[in-house]
Amino acid sequence: xxxxxxxxxxxxxxxxxxxxxxxxxxxxxxxxxxxxxxxxxxxxxxxxxxxxxxxxxxxxxxxxxxxxxxxxxxxxxxxxxxxxxxxxxxxxxxxxxxxxxxxxxxxxxxxxxxxxxxxxxxxxxxxxxxxxxxxxxxxxxxxxxxxxxxxxxxxxxxxxxxxxxxxxxxxxxxxxxxxxxxxxxxxxxxxxxxxxxxxxxxxxxxxxxxxxxxxxxxxxxxxxxxxxxxxxxxxxxxxxxxxxxxxxxxxxxxxxxxxxxxxxxxxxxxxxxxxxxxxxxxxxxxxxxxxxxxxxxxxxxxxxxxxxxxxxxxxxxxxxxxxxx
Numbered sequence: 001x002x003x004x005x006x007x008x009x010x011x012x013x014x015x016x017x018x019x020x021x022x023x024x025x026x027x028x029x030x031x032x033x034x035x036x037x038x039x040x041x042x043x044x045x046x047x048x049x050x051x052x053x054x055x056x057x058x059x060x061x062x063x064x065x066x067x068x069x070x071x072x073x074x075x076x077x078x079x080x081x082x083x084x085x086x087x088x089x090x091x092x093x094x095x096x097x098x099x100x101x102x103x104x105x106x107x108x109x110x111x112x113x114x115x116x117x118x119x120x121x122x123x124x125x126x127x128x129x130x131x132x133x134x135x136x137x138x139x140x141x142x143x144x145x146x147x148x149x150x151x152x153x154x155x156x157x158x159x160x161x162x163x164x165x166x167x168x169x170x171x172x173x174x175x176x177x178x179x180x181x182x183x184x185x186x187x188x189x190x191x192x193x194x195x196x197x198x199x200x201x202x203x204x205x206x207x208x209x210x211x212x213x214x215x216x217x218x219x220x221x222x223x224x225x226x227x228x229x230x231x232x233x234x235x236x237x238x239x240x241x242x243x244x245x246x247x248x249x250x251x252x253x254x255x256x257x258x259x260x261x262x263x264x265x266x267x268x269x270x271x272x273x274x275x276x277x278x279x280x281x282x283x284x285x286x287x288x289x290x291x292x293x294x295x296x297x298x299x300x301x302x303x304x305x306x307x308x309x310x311x312x313x314x315x316x317x318x319x320x321x322x323x324x325x
Contacts, residue, residue: 005054005096007125007133008047012140014040016075016083018048019057023075028064055090085173088141092177093203095196096121100134101143101177102184105154110135120193143177154181172210179206187308191315198233200226208304216300217281217293223304224248224278230311231255231271238262238318248275262318270310270325277303 021037022029034049035042049065052058057075058068067075074086091097096117103113114131117123123130135152138144145155154177183205184192195202205226208219231251235242240258245251252271255263281303284292295303309325316322 005121005123006050007096007123007130008051009129009133010044010048010051012084012087012137014038014044014048015052015055015057016080016087018045018052019071019075019086020080020083022052022058022065023067023072028061028066030064034065055087055094057086057090084141087137088143089173089176091137091141091143092173092180093201095192096123096130097134097137098180099184099189099192100130101138101154102181102189104144104152105181106185110152120189121196175210176206179209182209183308186305187312188316190319191308191312194315195230195311198230198237200229200233202226205304205307208300212300212304213297216295216297219300220277220295220303221281223307224274224281227274227307227311228278231314234314234318235259248278263314264317264323267310267314267317270306270313274303274306274310277306 017038018034021034031046031049035045038045040048053060056068057071058065060066071086071090074089075083078086092101099120100113100117103116104110108116111127111131114134115127117134118125118127118130135144138152139146142155144152146152180202183202187195192202204222208223212219228248228251231248232242235251235255238255238259240255242251242254245254248271252263252268252275256265256268280286280293281295286293313323313325316324
């Protein structure tokens, strides 16, 4: 399988200069306009465009570049000295960089973290370039800090932010990164790679972890929805006729009936529990009582944490026949 990822040698500042122009334009821009907008050689600018697209800082449609909904407002309102925070947000949503940060946070040196990441995601770019750019971008955006000996680490906090808005943004970014690293550790890097290959993002899971106290029901809904997407894709990949069903409980019944060698009865029972939580969080009112379910923070955090744990258990049994939970 060819990798969908590549890493280009481009400065963090120039990435955001390109993103700023695309986002600030009232109309789509084609590549020739971007090539002529900067005093850089065309190869370097083309690499920056490709990296911005990889990071989702803007999108391409019919050969033209348009703002990405996720970052449009933030890029527009940020001045040049604040744009590194937008790049930070994009990097910690970029699966290869996120896995590199996870390895780094576990004590692996930067070069080893980059090699393992490049191997898992089959990144064809030179391993030295992957390490250099993830390290440089991480340092430039505050994702990574370096002590006097050159040792890299994931910082606990940042100081000297210019205003209250940026302080709130940085707090949210720190919480999001911590949640994503925890989720990767819980579900395992190999299961995380499977989700990424299946185009299932963990943003909703990390959001559920961060906001379970403030918005319990929404958090439970987001977490169980991620699991529903996973179970459907898993069913497809192991050859179950998953399209006959609708929702987690029906998917689990089909998979266990048709592919019992890859999916245990106990896994089906776990899916029943998550399926019940999904119905409670997503469907109102309850058919039995005609009243909606109220989620407490305790219920929301349990609903969220059971998802990566069950996902890991199902994936490990499928791929390695390990019975772990």
